[in-house]
Amino acid sequence: MNMITKDEVKHIAKLARLELTEKEIGKMQKDLSSILDYFNLLKKADTKKVKSKLRFIELKKAVRKDEIVKKSSSLANNLIQAAPDKKENYIKVKSIL
C-alpha cells in the first residue's frame, strides 16, 4: 500500500478548508491511504471503448429561462434568519481586503 504523506494530508485539508488536529491528520493519513489504495482497483477496468458520458436522463428539457421568480418576503426573512451573523436584512461577512 502506498502511504500518502502527512504533508499531502495537510495540503488537501487546506484545499478543503478543514482544520484538522494532529491526531486527525494521523488517522486521515491511514484511512485515506487504504481507501485510495482500494480506489486503484479502477485502473484495471478497460474503459478504452467508453465514449459517451452519463446520459441516462434526458437533459435537453431541463433548461429554463433565467428570470426573477416572485417569492414571499417571509421566505427571504427565513433565509436571512438562518445566518449566524446578520444586520437588518443582510448577512454579515468578514472584510476580505
Next chain:
Amino acid sequence: MELLDLNIKEVHNGLKNKDFSSAEITKSYLDKIKSNDEKIGAYLSVTEKLALEQAERADKIISSGKSFPLLCGVPCSIKDAILVEGEKCTAGSKILENYVAPYDATVIKKLKENGAVILGKTNLDEFAMGASTENSAFKVTKNSHDLTRVAGGSSGGSAASVAAKEAIYSLGSDTGGSIRLPASFCGVVGLNPTYGAVSRYGLIAMASSLDQIGPITKNIDDAKIVFKAISGKDNMDSTSVEYNFEESNLALKGLKIGVPKEYFKKGINPEVEKLIKNAIQKAKENGAKIEEISLPHTEYAIACYYVIVTSEVSANLARFDGIKYGFSEKSNELLDVYLKTRGHGFGAEVKRRIMLGTYSLSSGYYDAYYKKAEEVRELIRQDFSNAFKKVDLIFSPVAPFPAFKIGEKIDDPLSMYLVDTYTGSVKLAGLPAISLPVGNIGLPAMPAHAGQSGKLPVGLQIIGNYFEENKILNIASFLEKVIQST
C-alpha cells in the same frame, strides 16, 4: 383493533368509518414515541405541535363528508435531511444543530397537500454518509429486532420508526443504499425510485447525481400510495421528470427474472443466500422464468461509487462555511472562520469524504480517479442495460449480511463502504429498486423477549428498468403475499 398495527389503507378506512379520528391515532403514535423511542433512538426531534395541528385539520376535512386523500390524517416520520418549514433540520450534523428549515421540501409540500400528519424528524448518518446511523452527531439508532445491532443507514431512523411502530410510514433518501439497506435490516419495505422520479428540492444534498427521496413503509401497497403522492416533475429540481404512476398488471407467470451471478460470489452470509434463493424459488414456482445474468463490472462498483460520491460531497458541502447557516466559529480572519467552523462542525466520516473528494478532484489526480470513475460508471450502466434486454426484473440480496453489531465496523471505513456492494451499482445506473422483507435469520443465542423478536430480517432487492416502479411494486406485492402465506 390495535391502532399502531394498521397500514395506510386500514387507517384511511378507519377514518372514513369514524372508528377513530386522526387526532386519536396521532396521539397514539406520539405516546408510543414517548414510551419507546428512548430505547430505539429513531427520532431526532418530535414535532408534536405540528402533528396535532395537522391531525385537527385532517379531522375537519374528514368530517366534512367529502372524499379525502389516502394519506390524509395518517401520521408519518421524515428523515432529518428533508426540510419541513419552521422545524429544525440537522442532517444529523453538529454544523446544522440549530438550523430551522426556511421552507418545505417539494415532497413535504405534496404530503401536506395530501393532508399528512408529520410526527417528527428521524435520525441519520451525518449528511446521510454511512450505512448504520452510527455517524450521526447525536445518537445511534438501534434495531428493534435486536437492540445491540444497527438499524442500517443512512435512513436508519426512518426504517426503525416504521419497524418499531413509531410511524406508519416514513420518507428517507437513497444515495448508495440508504433507503433499501435500513429497510432490509429492519424488516420493512423501502423503495429507491428512478433518478428523476421524485423532486429533491429541499433535500440537503449529499451527491447530486445519485440522491433520491423514497418511501419506507410497512408493506408494498403503502409504498405504492406514498410513491404516487411524492413523484413527478418539479420546476425546482431540473432533474425531475413528468411521471404519472400507473398500476401494472404484470403477472409472475412468464416473467423473466435475472439473477446476477456476481452477487452470489463471495462474502455473502449463507443464511442470507438461502433466504434470497428461497424467494427466487417461490417466484419460479409461480411461473416466473429465472435466468442467470452477468453484470461483469460489479467488482468495480464500490470503488467507482465512492470516487463519485466523495467528489460530489466535497463540492456540495463547500456551502457550509459558517456564514450562511447555524454553527459558526468566531475568528478575526475570514479563512479561519471557514477552517474552524468546518473543522469543528463536521464529524469524522464527513471530513474523510470531503478529503477523499478533494483529493480525487485535485490537479494531477482528476484523470486517474474522477474521470476514470465516470467511465467505469458508464460500463456499469451498460451492464444493466444489456441485462434488461433479456429480463424484466433483477432479483438480488440488498446486503450480503443481516444487521451487524453496533461498533463492529465503525473504526474501519472501508468495511462500512463495502456494505453498499449490491445497492451502490444500481444507483450508479440511476435505476429503481426496492427492498422487500423475505424472511428472518433466527438468533439462537438471543431468545425473543420484550420488544425484541430474536430474529434478524433479510430483504430481497428487486431492480427494475428506468421508471418501471410499477412493475417492481406489482411483482413485489405478489411475492409479499406468497411469502406471507408460507
